[in-house]
Amino acid sequence: MTPALTLRDLTVAYGAxxxxxxxxxxxxxxxxxxxxxxxxxxxxxxxxxVAGFIQPRDGQVLLGxxxxxxxxxxxxxxxxxxxxxxxxxxxxxxxxxxxTVAYPLRRRGVGAREARRAATALLARVGLSELVDRRPAELxxxxxxxxxxxxxxxxxxxxxxxxxxxxxxxxALRASLTEELAEQRxxxxxxxxxxxxxxxxxxxxxxxxxxxxxxxxxxxGRPAEIYEEPADLWSASLTGPASVLGARVSEVAQAxxxxxxxxxxxxxxxGTVAGLRSADGVVLVRPEWAGLGGRLPGVVRQVRYxxxxxxxRLRTPAGTVDVRGAGTPSVAVGDAxxxxxxxxxxxxxx
Amino acid sequence: MADPxxxxxxxxxxxxxxxxxxxxxxxxxxxxxxxxxxxAVSQGPATVVAAFRxxxxxxxxxxxxxxxxxxxxxxxxxxxxxxxxxxxGAQRGRSWLRAAVLLPLVIPPFVAALSWGQAxxxxxxxxxxxxLPLPGVYGLAGVVTVLTVHAVPLVYVxxxxxxASRAEPDLERAARSSGASAATAFRTVTLPLLRPAIxxxxxxxxxxxxxxxxxxxxxGTPAGVATVTTRIYSDLVFAAxxxxxxxxxxxxxxxxxxxxxxxxxxxxxxxxxxxxxxxxAPLGGAVSGGPRWPGALLWGYALATSVLPLLxxxxxxxxxxxxxxxxxxxxxxxxxxxxxxxxxxxxxARSVLLATVAATTVLLLGGLLAALRHRRGGKPLATMATLTxxxxxxxxxxxxxxxxxxxxxxxxxxxxIAYLAKFWALGHRPIAGAAGRQPPELAWAARVSGAGPxxxxxxxxxxxxxxxxxxxxxxxxxxxxHEVTMSSLLxxxxxxxxxxxxxxxxxxxxxxxxxxxxxxxTGMVLLATALLAAASRTSRRLVSRRDRA
Numbered sequence: 001m002t003p004a005l006t007l008r009d010l011t012v013a014y015g016a017x018x019x020x021x022x023x024x025x026x027x028x029x030x031x032x033x034x035x036x037x038x039x040x041x042x043x044x045x046x047x048x049x050v051a052g053f054i055q056p057r058d059g060q061v062l063l064g065x066x067x068x069x070x071x072x073x074x075x076x077x078x079x080x081x082x083x084x085x086x087x088x089x090x091x092x093x094x095x096x097x098x099x100t101v102a103y104p105l106r107r108r109g110v111g112a113r114e115a116r117r118a119a120t121a122l123l124a125r126v127g128l129s130e131l132v133d134r135r136p137a138e139l140x141x142x143x144x145x146x147x148x149x150x151x152x153x154x155x156x157x158x159x160x161x162x163x164x165x166x167x168x169x170x171x172a173l174r175a176s177l178t179e180e181l182a183e184q185r186x187x188x189x190x191x192x193x194x195x196x197x198x199x200x201x202x203x204x205x206x207x208x209x210x211x212x213x214x215x216x217x218x219x220x221g222r223p224a225e226i227y228e229e230p231a232d233l234w235s236a237s238l239t240g241p242a243s244v245l246g247a248r249v250s251e252v253a254q255a256x257x258x259x260x261x262x263x264x265x266x267x268x269x270x271g272t273v274a275g276l277r278s279a280d281g282v283v284l285v286r287p288e289w290a291g292l293g294g295r296l297p298g299v300v301r302q303v304r305y306x307x308x309x310x311x312x313r314l315r316t317p318a319g320t321v322d323v324r325g326a327g328t329p330s331v332a333v334g335d336a337x338x339x340x341x342x343x344x345x346x347x348x349x350x
Numbered sequence: 351m352a353d354p355x356x357x358x359x360x361x362x363x364x365x366x367x368x369x370x371x372x373x374x375x376x377x378x379x380x381x382x383x384x385x386x387x388x389x390a391v392s393q394g395p396a397t398v399v400a401a402f403r404x405x406x407x408x409x410x411x412x413x414x415x416x417x418x419x420x421x422x423x424x425x426x427x428x429x430x431x432x433x434x435x436x437x438x439g440a441q442r443g444r445s446w447l448r449a450a451v452l453l454p455l456v457i458p459p460f461v462a463a464l465s466w467g468q469a470x471x472x473x474x475x476x477x478x479x480x481x482l483p484l485p486g487v488y489g490l491a492g493v494v495t496v497l498t499v500h501a502v503p504l505v506y507v508x509x510x511x512x513x514a515s516r517a518e519p520d521l522e523r524a525a526r527s528s529g530a531s532a533a534t535a536f537r538t539v540t541l542p543l544l545r546p547a548i549x550x551x552x553x554x555x556x557x558x559x560x561x562x563x564x565x566x567x568x569x570g571t572p573a574g575v576a577t578v579t580t581r582i583y584s585d586l587v588f589a590a591x592x593x594x595x596x597x598x599x600x601x602x603x604x605x606x607x608x609x610x611x612x613x614x615x616x617x618x619x620x621x622x623x624x625x626x627x628x629x630x631a632p633l634g635g636a637v638s639g640g641p642r643w644p645g646a647l648l649w650g651y652a653l654a655t656s657v658l659p660l661l662x663x664x665x666x667x668x669x670x671x672x673x674x675x676x677x678x679x680x681x682x683x684x685x686x687x688x689x690x691x692x693x694x695x696x697x698x699a700r701s702v703l704l705a706t707v708a709a710t711t712v713l714l715l716g717g718l719l720a721a722l723r724h725r726r727g728g729k730p731l732a733t734m735a736t737l738t739x740x741x742x743x744x745x746x747x748x749x750x751x752x753x754x755x756x757x758x759x760x761x762x763x764x765x766x767i768a769y770l771a772k773f774w775a776l777g778h779r780p781i782a783g784a785a786g787r788q789p790p791e792l793a794w795a796a797r798v799s800g801a802g803p804x805x806x807x808x809x810x811x812x813x814x815x816x817x818x819x820x821x822x823x824x825x826x827x828x829x830x831x832h833e834v835t836m837s838s839l840l841x842x843x844x845x846x847x848x849x850x851x852x853x854x855x856x857x858x859x860x861x862x863x864x865x866x867x868x869x870x871x872t873g874m875v876l877l878a879t880a881l882l883a884a885a886s887r888t889s890r891r892l893v894s895r896r897d898r899a
Contacts, residue, residue, distance in 0.1 A: 053523045077526035084527045090520035094542045103538070107529035155528055 002065050004029045004159045004191035005050065010059035012042070012049045018057065019045040021215040027159065027191045032182070034202035035195040036226075036238065037212030043195035044087070046212070047161045050193065051084050052077040063159060078107070083152035085181070087164040089144045091136040097123055097147045098132040104155040122150040126180060142173040146180070153184055160185055160192040166201065174198075178205060199239045203227060211235055227286075231273055232348040236284050241311075245283040246319035249346065252278050257344050259283065262317025264295055272346035281346040287311055287324035292331065294340025303329045314339060374715065378771035379738045382749035383606065389752055390603040393596050401596040410581040411604075417494055417577065418560040424498045425555040429505025430548055434540075435644040437513040438522075447645060448510070449883075450652035455503040456879040457656060458832035460564025460853065461868045463496050465659035467569065468666045468865065475662040475676070489573040496565050499655045501558055505551035512547035513540075557609045561742040563835035567853065578605055579744045579835065586748065586839055602745035613740045660872065667865035685866035693851045694867050701848040701871075704762060705830030708769040709823045712777030717812070717819055739775035743835035746772055751840060760842020768836040773829055777822040780886075784818030785811075817888040824882040832875055 005027040012020040020042040027033045035043045048054045050061055052068060052075060060070040063082065068075045083104075084090075091100055101119035102112075110118065123132050126146040136144055145165055152160060165181060166174040182205050185192050196202050202209050203223040211218035211226070219231040230236035233244070250265070251258040257270040272278055298314035298321070310329045314321050314337065323339055331337050393401075402408060432451050436444055454462060469475045470484040471492075477483035486492055521543065525535035563579040571580055578601050585594040585601075665676035667685055674680045690698070738746075750768045751759075758764040788811065796806040812819075834849035841850050848871055856864040 048523075051523070051527050053526070076532065077523065078529045078531055080527070082527060084524065086520050086524060088520060090524040092521055092524070092539055092543070103525070103530075104528035107534065151524070151528060 001029060003027055003062075004031070004064065005193065006060070006062040007046075007050075008060040008062070010046070010049060010061065011057045012045050012054060013057045014045075019215050020049065020056075022059070023212075023215070023217050024059075025210060025217065027193055029158070029191050030189050031207045032185065032192045032194060032205055034206035034209045034223075035193060035212050036197070036199060036202040036209055037195075038197055038238070041212040042215040043197075043212055044163050045215075047084070047163050047193065047195055050080075050159075051082055051161055052080050081158045082161055083155035083157040083159075084161045084163065085145070085148050085152050085165045087167055089136070089141075089148045089168075091144055091147055093136055096133045096135055097128060097139070097150075100147055101150045101154050104151060119150070119154065122153050123147070125153070126150045126184070141169050142177060145169065145177055149177075149181060149184060153188065156188070158190050160190055160194075162192060162194040162196075164196055165194075167197070174201070181205070203239070209239075211238060229271070229273070229345055230284065230347050232350055233282055233284075234350060236345075236347055240286060241322060242284045242286050243321045244319065245285055245321065245344065246317075247283050249278040249281075249283060252346065257283075257346065259341075259344065261296055261341075266296070266341055268341045268344055270344040270346070273348055276346065276348055278346050280349065282349055284345045284347055285321060285341065285343075287322045289343040290321060290323040290339060290341050292323060292325050292337055292339050294338050296339050296341070298337055298339050300331050300333050300335045300337055303331070303333055305329055312337075370718075371715070374774075375738070378767060378774070379741070379746075382746070382753035382771070383741070385752040386599065386606070386745065386749035387603055390599040393599065397593075397596055398600055401593040401600070405593075405597065406576065407581055407585075407597050407601065410576040410578050411601075413490070413575060414560050414578040417490070417497065417566075418556045420494055421497045421501050421559040422552050422556045424494075425501035425505050426548060426552045428498070428502040429551060429555075430509045430544065431644075432502065432506045432648055433509035433513055435648055437510050438519060438540075439641075439644055442642070442645070447648055450656075451506050451648060452503045453652060453656045454499050455507075456828070456875060457660065457872060458564065458834070458849070458868075458875060459496070459500050459562060460568050460834050460849065461663070461832070461872050462500060462656070462659065463492075463565040463568035464852075464856065464864065464868050465663035466492065466496050468861075469659040469662035473672070475658075475665065478675075488569055490570070490575050492569040492573075493566050493575060493577075496569060497559050497562055500562075500565070501555035504554045504558060505548070508547045508551040508554065509544055512544055553612050557612055557740055560605065561609060561744070561835075563744060563838070564849075564853075567834075567838075568856065579742065582744045582748065583838060598748055602742075602748040605742045606745045609740050609742055610737065613737060663865050663872075664869050666862055667869045669862065672861050685862040686870065689863045689866045689870070692863075693846060693855075694848070694863075694870075697846050697848045697851040698870070700762060700845065701831055704766055704769060704847065705827045705833075707766060708773055708830045709777070709826035711770060712774050712826045713781075713819055713823045715774065716777045716781035716822055717815070738771060739773075741772070743768075743772060743833075744839065747836035747839040750836075760845055762845045765837050765840050765845060765847065768840060769830050769833065772833075772836065773826045776829060777826045780818050780822045780825065781815065784815050788814055817885045821882055821885040824878050824885060828875055828878045828882065831878070832871055 003026040005025070007023050007025040010020055010023045010025075011018050023042075023046060025033070035046065037043050045054070049056050049069065055074055056069050061068045062070075063080060066075075068080055092103075095103070098116055098119045101122050102110075102115035105115035105118055106112070120129070120132050123129060123146075126149055128143060128146055128150070131139060131143060134143075136147070139147065148165070162181060166177050169177060178201055181194075194202070194205055203226070206223055208220065209223050209226045210220050213234065219226060219235045221229075226235070227239050230239060230242070236242040245259070245261070247259040247261045247266075249257060249259055252270075252272050255269055255271055257268055257272075259266045259268070272281060292312065296316060296318075298316040300312055301315050301320070302313035304311040304313075305328060308326075310325050310327065312323050312325065312329075312331070314323060316339070321339070436447050436451065457465075466487055467474060471477070471487040472483045474483060474487075484492075487495075521539055522535050525539045526532070530538060560577075561579065562577075563583065566575065566577040566580045567583065569575075570577060571584075576584070582598050582601050582605075585598045666672070668681045668683065669676045670680050670682045670684070689695075747768050750764065750771065754764055754767055758767070792810055792814070793806050796810045797803075801809060832849055833847065834853060837847040838850050838853060841847060846854070848867065852864055852867045852871065855867065
């Protein structure tokens with residue numbers, strides 16, 4: 001099957017400085033790929049090159065089997081089968097919500113009345129049927145981004161480009177809007193490239209996650225792979241909390257790792273990045289891979305109650321380790337406790 | 351901002367500042383204008399008709415309206431196009447290009463007119479070198495052209511500001527990826543969003559053009575083309591009959607009504623402030639792609655309309671005699687010495703003194719108001735300040751002459767009053783703007799750190815305003831330095847300003863000395879502008895970092 005999007009050795013530069021460096025990537029039809037990276041890693045630039053806002057210095061952009069940017073020239077944004085949901089919404093201040101959503105329809109040659117009818121229906125689908133005649137200034141941030149989403153839906157593209165669509169919304173709204181985006185895209189069955197710096201968001205929405213580091217593709221994988229088997233320390237800390245265990249690895253075999261933690265020998269499920277000599281790696285523990293109770297000694301340094309669970313920071317013979325326990329705090333700062341490991345992962349140092 | 355505590359504490363001071371500002375405005379602007387209108391209205395209709403019949407004054411009115419309209423149309427097209435090129439095109443050296451487009455704004459208009467005469471007029475540089483004088487430089491065509499060159503940056507600043515306030519062109523991008531071609535995106539998104547800025551810019555261009563005096567005086571008068579402002583000048587300064595004074599009153603009042611109604615129609619308050627105080631380059635986002643030739647075209651335009659004429663003026667100023675080739679063998683500094691030893695030296699000193707006193711007074715008033723966090727009265731005051739700037743200099747000078755002439759005729763004080771009336775808006779705007787952009791949290795943080803109100807103002811408010819205060823001082827100084835419209839109506843023996851001396855010398859036909867003085871003046875103005883640009887950059891860095899985050 002032809003991928004919805006193919007990038008071949010894409011390099012994009014502002015002036016002399018490349019921002020995207022030799023990225024190759026494919027997005028299958030109906031697949032959601034999250035681009036996860038810190039700010040400045042080139043996510044937005046990559047999306048702008050796919051949309052045709054900026055011309056790559058090198059490499060190719062293909063939508064379906066058609067070359068959009070390449071040595072042979074470039075297709076302008078209006079000629080590309082994509083829709084963009086912008087970080088800052090990019091709503092036109094002089095148009096109402098209905099006019100904004102009707103805009104792509106009008107450009108496609110739909111008559112004014114029909115476009116308005118369709119726009120009203122789309123706005124109803126994103127829960128804004130009461131607000132069709134409001135201008136952006138009269139809408140809240142969440143409502144504005146829903147209008148932005150409806151405008152993208154009106155385009156009926158094969159590929160959606162989401163450029164940190166929830167970055168400027170508060171936490172409660174973010175979750176619901178992310179749901180909305182995912183739901184609407186799924187209903188249309190189009191592919192999506194979703195840029196975000198929020199690991200939880202990326203893991204939740206994507207079929208596949210691509211880590212972007214200084215313009216280069218880092219680890220690529222299913223969300224669970226990315227989270228559970230980070231390739232290196234950088235990927236691990238980008239995708240969630242992790243402690244580095246000061247432990248000596250004695251053996252790795254058959255999804256089991258044997259460690260020396262202080263005086264104790266520990267044998268836990270886990271593994272290592274393919275091809276990595278365990279002596280060159282670091283032993284990582286996610287908070288939920290460890291818990292209170294067990295054979296290993298420690299002293300509580302910090303207690304953070306988070307509602308559904310509690311995070312404890314322990315000082316142990318293997319250094320500082322964060323462990324997670326269900327429910328309300330069961331021990332206090334200063335208490336001597338025991339703890340145990342349920343899983344570890346050995347990643348490259350960098 | 352709900353902050354009852356602070357409002358309560360500063361209320362007496364606030365009221366004092368408001369009263370001070372209101373009294374100042376009344377004495378400087380209100381009273382003179384009332385005198386002017388009273389004097390104009392007291393003339394019966396029959397007197398007015400008699401005063402205008404057969405004098406050509408009506409033709410001056412038609413010329414003014416025509417010039418204003420044509421220049422507005424040209425400058426709107428040119429200024430908007432230039433803004434699109436610098437803010438949305440792919441131009442190398444964008445900030446230099448912006449500065450090139452803005453250059454005519456800081457060249458004193460009558461100097462620009464003089465330099466066009468020397469560059470493209472009969473016996474000018476292009477005539478001497480190529481035998482190709484541009485026809486009509488002296489005349490209506492020349493007046494319209496040079497006024498257009500001066501008005502383009504006014505529209506440009508407002509339009510570029512509107513474009514650059516959206517650093518990333520996301521709105522156009524959204525249109526493009528919604529299926530709009532570049533042309534459709536321009537028509538349906540860019541242009542509608544620019545419309546308010548363009549309307550404001552157009553009003554600004556129109557007002558500036560109909561109020562212009564220096565350009566028609568230099569290029570129009572020798573060819574027998576009169577505008578309302580040059581007519582006021584010739585009727586007041588040269589004519590002896592009482593009917594001439596009636597014409598002055600009626601023309602001046604009419605010009606005030608015309609400009610104020612244009613201000614009323616288009617809300618140009620912001621535009622006026624931006625256009626006149628923002629000589630620094632606006633912030634903008636780089637966009638890649640697109641052709642480079644529009645940038646080259648702009649460079650060519652700036653070269654032909656500002657740089658080459660100024661160069662011609664410099665050459666005339668340093669060449670021994672008119673008619674000699676402008677080559678190093680014929681160069682001399684004699685004209686500069688002659689200029690300074692005659693009327694020029696004292697006039698220069700007077701201009702610097704006037705500009706300094708006016709700038710300092712405006713600064714003290716503006717700083718006082720800002721330090722008191724003038725909020726409630728701020729907006730009407732800003733509007734009032736803007737309106738006074740829109741009042742034509744010619745009319746304001748006549749009004750000031752009527753109101754204070756009996757006591758202060760032929761003194762520098764009379765000119766100073768006119769300067770303060772005209773320029774306080776220029777100083778008030780940047781100070782009030784910077785004070786308004788200053789987040790109140792900064793002062794609150796000082797207060798909760800233990801600083802009293804006075805200490806807060808001294809240690810936080812004023813230091814952050816310093817660049818804006820410096821900018822305000824410089825912009826008033828700049829305008830005061832090259833002011834010609836009002837001082838040419840108000841000067842007397844011993845109170846000639848530098849611009850008046852230049853204008854009079856030119857009428858006497860002393861071309862090289864005129865050029866030398868004009869070059870000197872322009873050099874000082876450009877120096878002050880460079881300082882101003884530096885100050886405004888610093889100001890923006892200090893105050894608006896938060897806004898850009």
